[in-house]
Amino acid sequence: MLELATIHKSFGDHTVLSVGPRRLPPGVYWLRGANGSGKSTLLNILAGLLPFKGDIILNETISIHRHPVAYRQLVNHAPAEPVFPAFLTGTSLVQFARSIKKGNTGQLRQVQETLGIGDYLANPTGSYSSGMLKKLSLLLAFTGRPAWVLLDEPFTTLDQASQQALTRVIRAQHSRDISFIITSHHDIPPADLAFSGVFTVRDKQLQDG
Amino acid sequence: MDVIAHTLSHAIARPFYRRYAGVFLFLFFLLFGIQPSFADALRFHYAVIQGILQSPAFFLLAFAAAAVYTLTTILFIKQCLQKVAFDFLFLLNAIPPSARLAHLFRLNSLLLAPAGLYGLLVVIIAVLTHRTAMGLLFLAAILVLHVLAAAAALVLLRGAKMNQAVVARRFIPVSLRPSLVLFLLKFIFQKQFAVLLVTKLVSFAGLYFFVQLDHAVFENRMLWLIFITVLAGHSLIVYRNFAFVENELFFYRNMPVPLMRIAAACLVVYTILLLPEGWALRGLWINQQEPGDYVWMVLTGPLFLLLNHALLYAEGMDTGERLKLLFGVWLVFILFSLSRSHWLMPATGFVFSGILFRLSYRQYLQEPAHTGAG
Numbered sequence: 033m034l035e036l037a038t039i040h041k042s043f044g045d046h047t048v049l050s051v052g053p054r055r056l057p058p059g060v061y062w063l064r065g066a067n068g069s070g071k072s073t074l075l076n077i078l079a080g081l082l083p084f085k086g087d088i089i090l091n092e093t094i095s096i097h098r099h100p101v102a103y104r105q106l107v108n109h110a111p112a113e114p115v116f117p118a119f120l121t122g123t124s125l126v127q128f129a130r131s132i133k134k135g136n137t138g139q140l141r142q143v144q145e146t147l148g149i150g151d152y153l154a155n156p157t158g159s160y161s162s163g164m165l166k167k168l169s170l171l172l173a174f175t176g177r178p179a180w181v182l183l184d185e186p187f188t189t190l191d192q193a194s195q196q197a198l199t200r201v202i203r204a205q206h207s208r209d210i211s212f213i214i215t216s217h218h219d220i221p222p223a224d225l226a227f228s229g230v231f232t233v234r235d236k237q238l239q240d241g
Numbered sequence: 242m243d244v245i246a247h248t249l250s251h252a253i254a255r256p257f258y259r260r261y262a263g264v265f266l267f268l269f270f271l272l273f274g275i276q277p278s279f280a281d282a283l284r285f286h287y288a289v290i291q292g293i294l295q296s297p298a299f300f301l302l303a304f305a306a307a308a309v310y311t312l313t314t315i316l317f318i319k320q321c322l323q324k325v326a327f328d329f330l331f332l333l334n335a336i337p338p339s340a341r342l343a344h345l346f347r348l349n350s351l352l353l354a355p356a357g358l359y360g361l362l363v364v365i366i367a368v369l370t371h372r373t374a375m376g377l378l379f380l381a382a383i384l385v386l387h388v389l390a391a392a393a394a395l396v397l398l399r400g401a402k403m404n405q406a407v408v409a410r411r412f413i414p415v416s417l418r419p420s421l422v423l424f425l426l427k428f429i430f431q432k433q434f435a436v437l438l439v440t441k442l443v444s445f446a447g448l449y450f451f452v453q454l455d456h457a458v459f460e461n462r463m464l465w466l467i468f469i470t471v472l473a474g475h476s477l478i479v480y481r482n483f484a485f486v487e488n489e490l491f492f493y494r495n496m497p498v499p500l501m502r503i504a505a506a507c508l509v510v511y512t513i514l515l516l517p518e519g520w521a522l523r524g525l526w527i528n529q530q531e532p533g534d535y536v537w538m539v540l541t542g543p544l545f546l547l548l549n550h551a552l553l554y555a556e557g558m559d560t561g562e563r564l565k566l567l568f569g570v571w572l573v574f575i576l577f578s579l580s581r582s583h584w585l586m587p588a589t590g591f592v593f594s595g596i597l598f599r600l601s602y603r604q605y606l607q608e609p610a611h612t613g614a615g
Contacts (some may be wrong), residue, residue, distance in 0.1 A: 081331055081402040094549055104335035115326040117252055129268055132332045143281040172329070226415055 034180060036238075038086040039077055049074055049084075051238045056213075057180075059228025060206055065213040069233045070172045071178055071215040072092070072112060076181045078213065079109035090091065090179065108178040112185035112215070115167030118158025122168045126153065128176070133176025143174045146204075148195050162189045162211075170198065175203065186221070199224045245333070245344050252327065255296040257317050265355075284389055290366045296373045296544050304382050306357045309442055311386040314352040315393045316435035322397050322404040332388035348390040353390065355362045421486075421493065421506040426513065436477055436613060444471040445517050452524035461534065464525070467577035468538055471518065472545045473571045478514070479546050480563070482507075483553045487605075504598045505548065511546040518542060520533070536582040544590025545574065551594040 039051040051072045065071040076082045080096055080103060088096040088103075096103045096212075116125060130140070147167050157165065168188045173181050183202075187195045202212055202225060234238050258265070276282040282374035292299040321327045333341055350357065365375020397404060429437060447467055486493065493503075519539050526535040552566055576586045 074404050080334060081328075083400070083403055099334060101337050104332075111325075111328065113325075114327060114328075115324075117256075117326045119251060120248070121257075124244075125249065126331065127244045128248040129332055132335050172332075201568075 033091055034078075035089040035092070036088060039088070040085040041073060041077060041082065041225060047236060048214055049077070049233075050236050051086075054080070054238060056158065056211075057228070058209065060202065060212045060214065062224060062225075062227045062230045063213055063233065064217065064230065065215070065233035067118070070236060071217075071233050072156065072184050074128070074233060075109065075184050075213065075215060078180075080104050080183050081109065095118075105176065106179040107172045107182065107238045108133070108176065108180070109182045110169045110173035110184060110186060112188065114165050116157040116165065118169070119146035119156050121156050122149075122160070125168065126171060127158070129172045129175040134205055135176035140171070140175060143201055143205075144171055146201050147171065148194060163191065163194065166190055170201075174201070180211045180213065183212060185215055185217075187216060195222075242556060245336075245570055246347055249330075249344060249348045251352055252330070253318060253321055253348060256312065256321075257352055260317070261313075275343055286362075287366065290363050291370070293363055293601055294370070294372045297299055300379065301376070303379070305446070307360075307383055307386055309439060310356055311353060312391050312442075313348065313435075313439060314440075315390055315397075317352075317550060318394050319397055319404065320435065321343040323399075330398065333398055334401065338395070339534055342391055342395055342398070342544065345394040345398070349390040349394065353383075356386070413488065421498075421503065422509050424490060425485070425506070428482065429510070429514065432485075433478055436481075440474055440478065441517055445450060445521050447471060448518055449521035449524070449600075452522055453543045462579060463531075463540075465583075466575060468518075468522075468542075469571060469574045469578060470576075471543070473567060475514070475546055476549055476567050479511075479549045480553065482510070483550055493549070500598060501595075504594065505553070508543055508547050508548050511550075514546070515539075515542040531601070534583060537587060540587035541574075541583075541590060544587050544594060545570070548590045548594040548597070551597035551601065554597065554605045555570065569601055581594060 034056040034163060036051055036054045036056070039049060040047070040048040042202055048217055051074070055140055063071055063074070073082065078088060080100065092100050092104055093099075094106065116161065126140075130137070148171060149164075149167050152160065152164060152169070155187075157168065160168065166186075169181070170186060185196055191199060202214075202224050206212065230241055272286070273282045289303075289422065293303045305379050322330065334342065336344075360380045363379045364373075364376040367373050367379070430556075447463075448471060451464055451467055519542070522535060522538055525538070526532045548570060549567060552570070555566070558566070573589070575588055577583070577589065
């Protein structure tokens with residue numbers, strides 16, 4: 033259960049988000065919104081990447097402010113347009129994430145195989161295409177034992193086969209009690225992913241549907 | 242070395258040393274290369290360390306140098322965290338704060354290794370010369386800087402993506418009409434703050450303390466040498482301003498603005514930029530009773546920077562050639578400063594920057610390669 037106990041975010045005097053109390057039971061959620069509506073900001077807040085006024089409570093007990101480490105162990109995030117230092121290899125980044133998030137290596141290898149992440153991980157990320165960077169970022173988001181995985185525009189820049197593979201990974205991970213919040217401004221065919229709820233960020237607020 | 246320490250070293254420490262390799266080489270040359278022999282270099286450092294151990298003023302000076310270096314490392318970490326490519330480091334917030342601090346302390350030990358090693362050398366000399374207490378005090382001071390740097394990195398890391406947020410800050414309490422002057426000032430204070438801080442600390446301290454010397458020791462030509470060198474040290478800010486105007490304010494070229502107004506805007510910006518130096522030099526008038534020289538210095542400063550700005554419009558120059566040109570201007574001004582006609586310096590700056598602006602500004606874009614500054 034992810035409980036948003038009001039979220040207020042502003043940059044200087046400019047308010048960008050003002051979300052009222054909301055409880056999200058485990059599931060797969062689709063977060064929609066126009067460009068610049070605040071989807072990524074909300075996801076960054078949920079991932080503990082941006083400070084804000086209010087609180088987010090995970091599994092009734094773990095507060096993002098009072099238990100920042102425990103919270104971040106259970107919430108993973110993949111950005112919309114991942115970038116990494118060009119001189120680091122994918123392998124070193126995966127090892128870095130694994131040493132922090134722990135978790136099962138076999139499970140990670142399975143994700144790697146399904147997404148078709150090949151030997152290129154041994155190369156510096158500067159040599160990757162945007163699709164390869166995206167897959168690396170998704171792999172990092174599946175590292176450890178997360179309760180929630182936040183995926184920002186996960187299908188963008190992936191080819192059709194990889195999009196289907198990602199859908200399979202999400203379904204498989206969800207069957208292992210991992211919940212998802214996925215943002216997209218495209219329509220995802222409902223047959224591919226069964227959503228527990230759909231929200232739209234509009235007028236700085238989170239609205240149903 | 243574990244994976245986290247290895248990644249931090251690879252992602253931050255290595256790029257730090259790579260970026261400042263030139264500065265380290267210059268400092269190494271200054272500290273070890275200008276002495277006639279290796280034995281002389283050792284004697285020089287022995288004398289420096291004895292100075293640190295015996296004179297509180299020298300101790301504070303060495304501590305200030307270490308503090309400026311520490312500040313540089315903190316600003317480098319901040320610059321890294323401002324880049325989206327380093328977002329993966331925010332994963333560190335998922336480990337307990339004590340472990341995080343330990344990793345950051347280890348990272349800072351790598352970054353501050355030169356200061357730490359010199360601190361150890363001071364302790365060794367202190368023990369050998371029976372001044373252990375002062376040696377340990379110096380080491381403790383360096384350790385405090387280590388801890389502060391690690392704590393600063395911890396705070397920056399905790400800020401996560403807030404490091405990248407572009408917040409509209411009003412750095413001047415009144416509303417000013419948007420103009421080239423305002424854009425350039427905002428660019429300097431918001432985007433070049435790290436360079437500005439380090440440049441100003443060094444230039445202000447150098448000039449301020451030199452003009453405080455008593456009449457017997459004060460050497461006017463030496464002050465001019467320091468002043469012109471300090472002005473040359475501002476060239477990075479000048480180059481970035483030039484690149485900013487030619488790239489990010491590219492539309493400005495399309496505006497119906499008289500050429501001399503653009504030059505005047507740059508002159509106003511460089512005058513404001515050199516206000517701290519103007520204040521630091523006021524001792525020249527008050528203590529040294531040299532009002533004439535003070536006026537020539539205050540006028541020379543902005544015009545020297547404007548001349549450097551105008552020279553950047555010269556065609557087909559790469560970085561090496563620009564540095565040679567800067568060295569040439571520095572040399573010419575040094576030679577002028579040795580003459581009695583100090584008015585020659587502002588006059589040269591004024592006349593040549595005016596001519597260069599008129600000749601080169603419009604021509605700069607006619608070169609197909611220049612869609613902006615490189």
